[in-house]
Amino acid sequence: MDPSPIPYYPVNEFGPLMKGLVIGGVGILHVFLAQFAIGGGMLLYYFERLAQAGVPDTRKFVDGYFKVLVLVSFVVGALTGVAMWFTTIQVGARTIGIMLDEFHWLWATEWVWFAIEIVAGYAFYRFGPQLDDKTRRRLLLIYAGASWMSLFWINGILAWQLTPGGWLDGGGMWAGFFNPSFWPSLLFRTAVAATLGALVACVVINTMDLERAAKAALIRRASRFAAPMALMPVFAAWFMAVIPADSRQWLMGGSMPMTMFVGVAAAASTLIGGYVVVGLIVKKLYINGATATMLLALAFGATAAGEFVREGARKPYTVRGVLYSTSMTPDEVTQLRKDGAVTKDPYPLRDEARYPTAQLRHGAKVHRALCDACHTVHGANALVELTRTWTDDQMRLNVSKLQRTKGFMPPFAGNAADVEALVQFLRWETAGAPASWPISDTPETLAQIATWLDEVGTAPMGDAR
Amino acid sequence: MWPFSGEGPALWLALYLLTFALHAVFVSYVLAGTAYAFVQSLRRADDAIAERVRDRLPFMLGCGITAGVAPLLFLQLLYQKRFYTANLLMGPRWGAVVPALIIGFYALYLAKAKVSLRVRRLALATGTLCFLFVAWSWTEIDQLMQADAVWRDMYAAGKRIYGASAIYPRLLLWLGAMLSLFAIVASWWASGPERRKLAVLGLIGRAVSVGAALLLVAAGGATDGNAHGWLYLLVAALAVEAAGWVWMIRAPDGPGLTLVTGAGAAALVCATVVREAPRLALIEPARPEALEAAGFPVFAATFVLGVAVIAWIWRAISDAKT
Numbered sequence: 001m002d003p004s005p006i007p008y009y010p011v012n013e014f015g016p017l018m019k020g021l022v023i024g025g026v027g028i029l030h031v032f033l034a035q036f037a038i039g040g041g042m043l044l045y046y047f048e049r050l051a052q053a054g055v056p057d058t059r060k061f062v063d064g065y066f067k068v069l070v071l072v073s074f075v076v077g078a079l080t081g082v083a084m085w086f087t088t089i090q091v092g093a094r095t096i097g098i099m100l101d102e103f104h105w106l107w108a109t110e111w112v113w114f115a116i117e118i119v120a121g122y123a124f125y126r127f128g129p130q131l132d133d134k135t136r137r138r139l140l141l142i143y144a145g146a147s148w149m150s151l152f153w154i155n156g157i158l159a160w161q162l163t164p165g166g167w168l169d170g171g172g173m174w175a176g177f178f179n180p181s182f183w184p185s186l187l188f189r190t191a192v193a194a195t196l197g198a199l200v201a202c203v204v205i206n207t208m209d210l211e212r213a214a215k216a217a218l219i220r221r222a223s224r225f226a227a228p229m230a231l232m233p234v235f236a237a238w239f240m241a242v243i244p245a246d247s248r249q250w251l252m253g254g255s256m257p258m259t260m261f262v263g264v265a266a267a268a269s270t271l272i273g274g275y276v277v278v279g280l281i282v283k284k285l286y287i288n289g290a291t292a293t294m295l296l297a298l299a300f301g302a303t304a305a306g307e308f309v310r311e312g313a314r315k316p317y318t319v320r321g322v323l324y325s326t327s328m329t330p331d332e333v334t335q336l337r338k339d340g341a342v343t344k345d346p347y348p349l350r351d352e353a354r355y356p357t358a359q360l361r362h363g364a365k366v367h368r369a370l371c372d373a374c375h376t377v378h379g380a381n382a383l384v385e386l387t388r389t390w391t392d393d394q395m396r397l398n399v400s401k402l403q404r405t406k407g408f409m410p411p412f413a414g415n416a417a418d419v420e421a422l423v424q425f426l427r428w429e430t431a432g433a434p435a436s437w438p439i440s441d442t443p444e445t446l447a448q449i450a451t452w453l454d455e456v457g458t459a460p461m462g463d464a465r
Numbered sequence: 466m467w468p469f470s471g472e473g474p475a476l477w478l479a480l481y482l483l484t485f486a487l488h489a490v491f492v493s494y495v496l497a498g499t500a501y502a503f504v505q506s507l508r509r510a511d512d513a514i515a516e517r518v519r520d521r522l523p524f525m526l527g528c529g530i531t532a533g534v535a536p537l538l539f540l541q542l543l544y545q546k547r548f549y550t551a552n553l554l555m556g557p558r559w560g561a562v563v564p565a566l567i568i569g570f571y572a573l574y575l576a577k578a579k580v581s582l583r584v585r586r587l588a589l590a591t592g593t594l595c596f597l598f599v600a601w602s603w604t605e606i607d608q609l610m611q612a613d614a615v616w617r618d619m620y621a622a623g624k625r626i627y628g629a630s631a632i633y634p635r636l637l638l639w640l641g642a643m644l645s646l647f648a649i650v651a652s653w654w655a656s657g658p659e660r661r662k663l664a665v666l667g668l669i670g671r672a673v674s675v676g677a678a679l680l681l682v683a684a685g686g687a688t689d690g691n692a693h694g695w696l697y698l699l700v701a702a703l704a705v706e707a708a709g710w711v712w713m714i715r716a717p718d719g720p721g722l723t724l725v726t727g728a729g730a731a732a733l734v735c736a737t738v739v740r741e742a743p744r745l746a747l748i749e750p751a752r753p754e755a756l757e758a759a760g761f762p763v764f765a766a767t768f769v770l771g772v773a774v775i776a777w778i779w780r781a782i783s784d785a786k787t
Contacts, residue, residue, distance in 0.1 A: 007546055010553045010620040074527055075570045082530065083563040085537070086552065090560070093549040100541050101752050105760030108480075111534050112764070112771040118531045122524045123778045130785040139781070142774060173759040348621045 016379025039197025341414030363425025641673030
């Protein structure tokens with residue numbers, strides 16, 4: 001095994017897809033389905049109470065809706081949760097390792113709630129029609145409560161990544177769990193879950209064999225469940241107020257892609273909220289299946305944008321103040337400035353024969369170790385395109401002073417030879433990977449890079465908190 | 466008591482092995498049950514066991530996946546670097562277990578629905594193949610985790626399949642054990658004649674496992690002596706279980722099933738320890754952050770609450786059935 005204290009892992013590339021897109025795709029689907037399961041559970045409990053109070057058609061709705069919940073959420077929802085775990089290992093094994101080391105008992109607690117949720121859900125699905133009213137109600141309450149508790153625990157762990165709060169000052173695990181963004185995140189996600197539950201209900205009601213008036217009555221009741229949406233701007237503002245200042249700046253205009261995603265999430269949520277609150281609740285309008293599906297698709301878009309914002313706001317870290325997106329700790333960056341980025345990396349390149357010089361092989365390894373987590377060479381967020389117009393010296397300066405080039409980039413975790421090898425690798429790729437390429441290692445060039453590295457130091461731009 | 470002694474990871478190890486054993490019960494029912502129902506559908510047999518199995522398979526898979534999350538958690542505490550490295554080396558071919566499970570899950574729902582025999586056969590065949598793929602993948606990653614000598618070359622070559630000689634005997638050993646575990650669980654819902662049939666399957670499963678174990682030993686496969694006596698306990702439990710199966714064939718409504726269940730459970734726990742023994746030396750030194758992590762009392766209290774709630778649910782649905 002590698003004797004180095006820095007754990008090196010083999011790196012996989014996903015062709016033109018950057019890793020963020022891979023984990024984003026899986027994560028967004030999982031979050032959407034998991035939040036639907038939570039909101040759906042709460043909505044079903046509400047409808048079961050209505051059914052037991054004698055409100056027509058509500059019992060039929062409960063049984064029909066639960067089938068959708070089981071077939072979609074219990075299968076794809078549960079398994080995309082497992083997929084999240086595996087994908088996170090692919091993208092940032094050290095990140096998930098640190099989270100697990102710190103929070104494994106809480107993760108195990110979350111697992112118990114998940115197990116209760118699954119057992120209660122299947123019991124209701126299989127035996128619901130045979131159960132008496134009291135047992136049905138209790139079972140649904142257990143299901144809804146357990147699914148929300150599952151959110152409660154996992155939310156604390158995820159929120160800790162962005163705002164570790166008092167944990168960074170040695171406050172211990174609970175200070176990390178009940179971190180500054182814990183409550184706004186939890187309340188925001190609960191409101192989203194209720195909204196998704198209501199929107200899916202509108203789709204399901206439209207598939208039921210009922211008169212329009214009966215459907216309209218059910219829709220009015222289901223749409224009330226989305227009312228907490230009205231509070232989402234408050235929770236969002238609370239979230240923005242507690243996240244680190246530099247993250248807030250990226251979201252509020254400092255980074256246009258991030259700001260656009262904030263805008264997309266806000267606009268989609270406003271449209272859904274407007275339709276549901278004004279149209280369905282206040283004006284008591286009818287919603288057909290097509291429109292309900294469109295709103296649900298819009299909600300998926302809002303979830304996608306929101307998750308992108310949450311992930312992006314953490315940059316340059318995956319765990320704020322602890323681990324950079326390059327899977328290096330701040331102390332390791334200092335160490336690698338002396339030792340070199342890839343000196344102890346035990347894994348060779350898979351395509352070594354492709355590179356005409358040792359320096360280019362070195363550069364390819366530096367790219368794999370330090371850039372590959374967020375960039376590709378030619379595909380999404382391609383380094384070749386981002387640097388194409390830079391001069392050689394401009395590229396040397398920008399890479400050396402990476403955290404000043406873009407504030408959401410981590411400090412460069414290597415020495416002058418690493419910078420030059422990376423610069424030559426990118427130039428060679430930009431030139432179309434010719435069969436020969438000159439070596440660039442003049443003492444003057446390396447000395448200039450070393451000066452820039454020393455000038456910028458290894459501290460990140462943003463404060464850890 | 467070995468191996469649950471010493472500081473630190475002993476509790477993680479105990480929880481890992483116990484939850485792994487629980488997971489094994491559910492997934493054994495799923496894989497062997499799906500294959501059994503598939504074979505019966507090919508035979509066009511009007512088989513009550515197969516019908517009952519098809520009805521329960523989605524629920525059992527849900528339980529299997531849920532129960533599988535816990536050992537996955539503790540595995541990452543014990544062998545973090547090894548598990549992550551093997552995961553990354555196998556890459557997308559490892560990630561394929563998730564879509565395979567999703568396809569298999571829906572195939573089970575389809576097999577349970579009112580569909581033609583042809584569609585049911587197709588669904589059960591798909592499910593069987595998907596679950597076999599997952600079992601093979603787990604066997605591969607389990608072995609690759611321990612094979613640090615090949616990591617570098619495997620990465621350089623871009624290989625996604627480890628393919629060591631021990632993999633197929635190990636997989637065969639597991640498939641045999643799965644058949645026996647399936648037979649034990651299915652027998653609880655079976656009538657007398659059905660139990661006879663399941664007892665024969667249980668014995669066949671154990672014979673396959675023993676044969677595969679011998680193959681594994683002959684190939685120099687992983688054993689760690691007698692694993693501090695756990696191997697002897699395993700052999701004793703298997704002998705009692707075999708006697709129980711024979712008793713069940715002769716008197717299907719007698720106490721044979723209770724004996725088989727007790728001995729089978731003991732064999733499963735012993736087997737998980739014997740299986741783990743060769744790689745115990747590879748457990749990574751516990752990281753200080755993990756050792757000092759708070760929250761165990763919360764987990765313990767939630768666990769007790771969870772067991773109570775699930776017991777209440779079990780009682781409630783049992784009352785409803787009666």
